[in-house]
Amino acid sequence: MILLRSIAACALLAAAVFPQQQAPPPQAEEPTIKVDVDLVNVLCSVRNRQGGLVPGLSKDEFTVLEDGKPQEIRYFARETDLPLTIGLLVDVSRSQERLIDTERHAAEQFFSDVLGKKDMAFLISFGEEAELLQDYTNSAHLLAKGLDGLKVNAPPPMLHDGPVPTIYHPRGTILFDAVYLAANDRLKGQVGRKVMVLITDGVDQGSRVKIGEALSSAQKADAVIYAIDYFDPSAYGYRGGIVLGGNAGAGDLKRMADQTGGRVFQVDRKHSLSDAFRQIQEEMRSQYAIGYLPANAARDGGFRHIEIHTRDKDMKVQARKGYFASPRDAS
Numbered sequence: 001m002i003l004l005r006s007i008a009a010c011a012l013l014a015a016a017v018f019p020q021q022q023a024p025p026p027q028a029e030e031p032t033i034k035v036d037v038d039l040v041n042v043l044c045s046v047r048n049r050q051g052g053l054v055p056g057l058s059k060d061e062f063t064v065l066e067d068g069k070p071q072e073i074r075y076f077a078r079e080t081d082l083p084l085t086i087g088l089l090v091d092v093s094r095s096q097e098r099l100i101d102t103e104r105h106a107a108e109q110f111f112s113d114v115l116g117k118k119d120m121a122f123l124i125s126f127g128e129e130a131e132l133l134q135d136y137t138n139s140a141h142l143l144a145k146g147l148d149g150l151k152v153n154a155p156p157p158m159l160h161d162g163p164v165p166t167i168y169h170p171r172g173t174i175l176f177d178a179v180y181l182a183a184n185d186r187l188k189g190q191v192g193r194k195v196m197v198l199i200t201d202g203v204d205q206g207s208r209v210k211i212g213e214a215l216s217s218a219q220k221a222d223a224v225i226y227a228i229d230y231f232d233p234s235a236y237g238y239r240g241g242i243v244l245g246g247n248a249g250a251g252d253l254k255r256m257a258d259q260t261g262g263r264v265f266q267v268d269r270k271h272s273l274s275d276a277f278r279q280i281q282e283e284m285r286s287q288y289a290i291g292y293l294p295a296n297a298a299r300d301g302g303f304r305h306i307e308i309h310t311r312d313k314d315m316k317v318q319a320r321k322g323y324f325a326s327p328r329d330a331s
Helices: 002-017 094-114 140-147 175-187 211-220 250-260 273-284
Strands: 040-047 062-066 069-071 073-077 084-091 120-126 130-137 193-200 224-229 264-266 288-292 303-310 316-319 322-324
Touching: 040 303, 062 073, 062 288, 084 094, 084 175, 094 140, 094 193, 094 273, 120 140, 120 175, 130 140, 130 175, 175 193, 175 211, 193 250, 193 273, 211 250, 211 322, 224 250, 224 273, 250 264, 264 273, 303 316
Parallel strands: 084 120, 084 193, 193 224, 224 264
Antiparallel strands: 040 288, 040 316, 062 069, 062 303, 073 288, 120 130, 303 322
16 A cells, blocks of 8 residues: 555656646657567676776677576667667755756756757756756757756755744655656656766655655666766765765665666766766767567566676676566556
């Protein structure tokens, strides 16, 4: 019953956040990509021991395991000309107030550089509430206008009018709700490559869904999460940029990125937000697309673990950790 109430609450939340959703504009002039409905598609990147991206590998250099059992690769491509759908989720809670202008300018340049003619993007801000600032578009100009709408969205500060403080549970940063909504309402059902880019310090406050539900929604949408850990120490009372113990939300960001095949990028004195966007762009241009028909054909809704390795043991493959074998008629 708790799970059902949680799902129902998220459905109500989605209706409140996106009351006038529109289907993405058709791309009638582009060829339609048709694949076997049972084909498991995995995007991956390969890095060498020094951390550099490795291009030019062939199909024969990869091994795919599902639940520990080898799988036959049916589809392989080194080129990433598949349509790309990007969801940019920007934290506009009170803790990010001093960072919003930098986020706006860096994201505008990112969209201008990364969007190809077949690609689409949308923009969501989240703080106390989530807001769709720009729905699916291929226009960097429209996305820039959407970015102009970034502004702090936070509850009023706690007031102490009496001798006994009242219980105060504000919805300050609904990160997990935003991930759930972006995956379930925007990315699920789209074809091609799907990427979610989060700009946040990773601290969630007040989401109706838990991190596990948010992560599951991203996995079911086949979306890769790239998280940009942008942390303002002064917002949490630290001075001089010194943070003892690090950012409290970093662990949640790493979990979501690792499980979906993405990465976490840290913004600090040595690495700017623009640097993080450039690394994401480079990685998206260096991906391998692998497809296989699972030997286990059961569609029982269970989670199947995926491992991908290369013949060269010194190389590390970055890919999602698994998928849900949902029934074909499941929404």
